Amino acid sequence: MEVVRTVKIDDPGALLEVAPHAGATLWLRGGDGMVAWGEAARFETSGPDRFDLARRWWRRWTAASRISDEIEGPGTGPIAFGSFTFDDGPGTSTLIVPRVVVGRRDGIAWRTTVGEPGEESRTAWARLPHVDWSAEPGARAHWHSAVAQAVRDIQLGLLEKVVLARDVRGRLAGPFDARSAVSRLTERFPSCWAFAVDGLVGASPELLAARVGREVTSLVLAGTSWPGGAHALATPKNSAEHSLAADSAIAVLEEYCDSLDVATPHVLRLANVTHLATRITGVLRGRTDALALAGRLHPTAAVCGTPTHQALRLLRSLEGLDRDRYAAPVGWQDSRGDGEWCIALRCARVRGRELRLFAGCGIVAGSGPAAEWQETEAKLGAVRDIFGIREAVGV
Numbered sequence: 001m002e003v004v005r006t007v008k009i010d011d012p013g014a015l016l017e018v019a020p021h022a023g024a025t026l027w028l029r030g031g032d033g034m035v036a037w038g039e040a041a042r043f044e045t046s047g048p049d050r051f052d053l054a055r056r057w058w059r060r061w062t063a064a065s066r067i068s069d070e071i072e073g074p075g076t077g078p079i080a081f082g083s084f085t086f087d088d089g090p091g092t093s094t095l096i097v098p099r100v101v102v103g104r105r106d107g108i109a110w111r112t113t114v115g116e117p118g119e120e121s122r123t124a125w126a127r128l129p130h131v132d133w134s135a136e137p138g139a140r141a142h143w144h145s146a147v148a149q150a151v152r153d154i155q156l157g158l159l160e161k162v163v164l165a166r167d168v169r170g171r172l173a174g175p176f177d178a179r180s181a182v183s184r185l186t187e188r189f190p191s192c193w194a195f196a197v198d199g200l201v202g203a204s205p206e207l208l209a210a211r212v213g214r215e216v217t218s219l220v221l222a223g224t225s226w227p228g229g230a231h232a233l234a235t236p237k238n239s240a241e242h243s244l245a246a247d248s249a250i251a252v253l254e255e256y257c258d259s260l261d262v263a264t265p266h267v268l269r270l271a272n273v274t275h276l277a278t279r280i281t282g283v284l285r286g287r288t289d290a291l292a293l294a295g296r297l298h299p300t301a302a303v304c305g306t307p308t309h310q311a312l313r314l315l316r317s318l319e320g321l322d323r324d325r326y327a328a329p330v331g332w333q334d335s336r337g338d339g340e341w342c343i344a345l346r347c348a349r350v351r352g353r354e355l356r357l358f359a360g361c362g363i364v365a366g367s368g369p370a371a372e373w374q375e376t377e378a379k380l381g382a383v384r385d386i387f388g389i390r391e392a393v394g395v
């Protein structure tokens with residue numbers, strides 16, 4: 001049996017400075033969040049039941065632990081960080097229970113330990129290395145024909161929307177330090193959730209589901225414009241694309257909530273792009289945990305399409321891409337079932353020296369391949385630019 005202890009601590013200052021080494025788990029937004037290290041337990045799973053299997057494992061793990069928690073707030077006590085695959089297969093989804101977590105939320109700071117972790121040796125931050133990006137000569141032509149095919153299917157009435165994605169690969173010239181990457185991402189995207197969880201690093205603007213007690217929040221994004229983009233944000237195309245995404249989240253949350261408040265869409269301005277955003281808040285009817293909500297919401301029409309099943313089939317056939325953990329839930333959950341699960345967007349998968357960046361866009365009847373390509377370029381820039389590389393790749 002593991003002993004889990006959370007104690008209140010003095011404000012630790014910049015949380016990233018507390019992370020002892022390059023491979024720390026990081027979850028930060030607006031200065032608050034958590035940094036964690038060590039591994040008390042890990043669960044890996046895959047398949048259509050991956051969310052439920054992970055939740056069951058987590059419930060068993062917490063039930064078998066002895067908990068002393070001075071704060072009993074969201075994220076205190078035992079906590080698991082997780083990253084799931086977009087698809088039912090291939091690839092593994094993971095929950096990780098760190099040995100040490102240092103967190104801060106609303107002015108309260110804490111330290112959680114699992115067992116008796118020894119003193120971690122600290123390493124200096126490594127600068128982000130140079131990246132050799134792979135030239136993918138056929139990528140643009142492939143994208144154009146995929147988008148054109150999707151638009152044809154939509155115009156034929158086979159579906160309303162599909163989100164198509166592509167990836168860009170690179171090779172790091174030196175070791176990767178998640179602290180350096182997340183530090184740059186938090187500077188550039190202060191309103192996003194910046195994360196490093198099990199080799200997935202990024203700054204997501206989109207909250208799939210957060211739960212604190214009975215309160216549920218979701219921030220749905222879809223519809224994009226970007227500096228120099230040909231389209232304004234307020235176009236019929238963007239609002240159609242956005243409503244479908246918002247409706248897909250509302251339909252699921254309505255099942256679980258006694259009351260739901262759906263705000264009027266607003267404009268979310270980020271450093272590289274601008275989005276239409278709908279904030280949804282609700283009061284849970286039962287005790288559904290955050291990961292269960294995320295699992296039920298995934299994949300929303302912000303990353304898949306409408307109707308879901310037809311969109312999934314089409315994106316699988318047109319993309320020729322293993323999305324891996326891109327566009328899937330990434331986040332954390334505590335033993336009470338509170339948690340925050342974002343959609344892993346604007347992110348990179350880092351495996352040793354190999355880097356994969358992803359970006360996608362919603363395709364509706366009014367979409368055009370060239371503008372959508374530009375949109376993926378703007379979105380890819382979120383992570384690509386932190387390596388100091390500004391030129392387009394794969395063109």
Ligand SMILES: C=C(O[C@H]1C=CC=C(C(=O)O)[C@@H]1O)C(=O)O
Nearest residue numbers: 221222223224302359360361362
């Ligand atoms: C699928 C992505 O973005 C989604 C979120 C915001 C705007 C989107 C859009 O306008 O297409 C996408 O639905 C991505 O960044 O890879």
